[in-house]
Amino acid sequence: MRTISTAIVGLAVSIGLAGSVEAQSARSDIEAALVTFTKAFNAKDAAGVAAHYTEDAAILPPDSRRVDGRDKIQQFWQGAIDGGGSDLALEAVEVSESGNFAFEVGKFSLKAPGKDDNPVDQAGKYIVISKKGTDGAWQLYRDIWNADPATQQ
Amino acid sequence: MRTISTAIVGLAVSIGLAGSVEAQSARSDIEAALVTFTKAFNAKDAAGVAAHYTEDAAILPPDSRRVDGRDKIQQFWQGAIDGGGSDLALEAVEVSESGNFAFEVGKFSLKAPGKDDNPVDQAGKYIVISKKGTDGAWQLYRDIWNADPATQQ
Numbered sequence: 001m002r003t004i005s006t007a008i009v010g011l012a013v014s015i016g017l018a019g020s021v022e023a024q025s026a027r028s029d030i031e032a033a034l035v036t037f038t039k040a041f042n043a044k045d046a047a048g049v050a051a052h053y054t055e056d057a058a059i060l061p062p063d064s065r066r067v068d069g070r071d072k073i074q075q076f077w078q079g080a081i082d083g084g085g086s087d088l089a090l091e092a093v094e095v096s097e098s099g100n101f102a103f104e105v106g107k108f109s110l111k112a113p114g115k116d117d118n119p120v121d122q123a124g125k126y127i128v129i130s131k132k133g134t135d136g137a138w139q140l141y142r143d144i145w146n147a148d149p150a151t152q153q
Numbered sequence: 154m155r156t157i158s159t160a161i162v163g164l165a166v167s168i169g170l171a172g173s174v175e176a177q178s179a180r181s182d183i184e185a186a187l188v189t190f191t192k193a194f195n196a197k198d199a200a201g202v203a204a205h206y207t208e209d210a211a212i213l214p215p216d217s218r219r220v221d222g223r224d225k226i227q228q229f230w231q232g233a234i235d236g237g238g239s240d241l242a243l244e245a246v247e248v249s250e251s252g253n254f255a256f257e258v259g260k261f262s263l264k265a266p267g268k269d270d271n272p273v274d275q276a277g278k279y280i281v282i283s284k285k286g287t288d289g290a291w292q293l294y295r296d297i298w299n300a301d302p303a304t305q306q
């Protein structure tokens with residue numbers, strides 16, 4: 001009995017560890033992707049930003065229509081870059097993983113031209129659903145964000 | 154061999170059916186919850202709206218701070234109701250399920266007082282992450298939305 005109990009405990013520990021290693025992997029992969037996403041945006045590389053999305057991804061920007069497909073998403077980010085967006089920063093506050101999906105609740109900040117074209121700090125929050133490809137890499141599948149309350153300038 | 158092949162095909166079909174029945178269940182449960190959510194909102198029942206969220210849920214409203222916990226979420230919706238929001242309608246465009254999580258991309262519309270307090274049609278899009286409780290019921294866990302482009306009034 002002792003041997004069986006030990007084996008069961010061993011199995012439970014193995015399953016527990018496997019679970020947490022996988023969750024850790026999603027979080028570290030997603031955090032690494034945040035770094036390359038922001039680097040691409042801040043280098044004005046819209047194609048580099050778009051490469052983080054699945055081919056069939058969709059973004060849901062505030063005060064804008066839903067944008068479907070990586071090519072259209074690249075055009076959207078090109079527009080944001082051409083419009084003077086800069087200094088993007090992203091922070092994953094929560095990452096949860098379930099099968100081939102992960103969802104992430106986060107915060108962003110960037111500078112964008114305000115009145116008189118002076119750069120204004122903007123901040124907000126987002127939810128991203130990522131999908132794990134057959135190669136094991138996570139890519140953004142659905143992406144929605146909105147602004148925090150306006151701060152006094 | 155024929156018998157084994159047939160058995161394997163039968164097993165595959167059973168798994169396939171079980172999968173689609175489960176997905177169907179999440180979608181129909183979530184669509185049923187959309188109906189009761191909107192009924193509660195339109196009946197000015199903030200507690201009824203809040204009952205759709207998990208105790209540890211969070212909402213991320215546009216131009217507002219993140220709101221954590223069912224009690225605070227009830228206060229938020231009470232404020233929206235007291236502010237004159239009415240005629241809420243919700244539509245699930247996509248529902249995907251993975252384990253105890255489901256995510257939903259949808260559209261909303263409602264009326265809210267505009268200039269001169271006249272009701273103005275508003276529309277937007279949302280992503281909701283739902284969580285399946287131990288009782289098998291789905292509840293909203295994370296909820297974010299934003300507006301479509303402003304329409305001409």
